[in-house]
Amino acid sequence: MATPSKTPPGADPKQLERTGTVREIGSQAVWSLSSCKPGFGVDQLRDDNLETYWQSDGSQPHLVNIQFRGSCFSCWSQSRQLEMVEPSGWIHISLLNQRTNEPISTFMIQIAVLANHQNGRDTHMRQIKVYTPVEESSVGKYPRCTTVDFMMYRTIR
Known part of the structure; x- marks a missing residue:
């Protein structure tokens, strides 16, 4: 059983997204819930507002399904099982191949x-974000242009 970790200082996904290291891909998926109370569904789970939340309504297990193109229910298996005791704040769950330490597809x-x-x-769940690493350019391995001066000249005009 894996242990969830809070996002360590300096590894804030929003900051990593701004530097071009990762990107949030949840908008590319179809989201479904096993149940929800009216006004507490997928929209609230994805609205970037920490005051809103999904609230289940029904018998357990309570499920959040995040499906990307090509999904099939017969071709998936359990990857991680976590036990959380009174979780609070952002919980980071890494989905890496345990043999290669590479992100799973x-x-x-x-x-x-x-x-x-x-x-x-x-x-109750307040937000779910799905981040993926940004792949290096096939043109070459150049440093990322993150300063204003570099950003002005990073494209051909």
């Missing part, structure tokens, strides 16, 4: 809440 991510704190019924 997948068509579907499923988050399954099997049990709640103190045998509670409903689950």
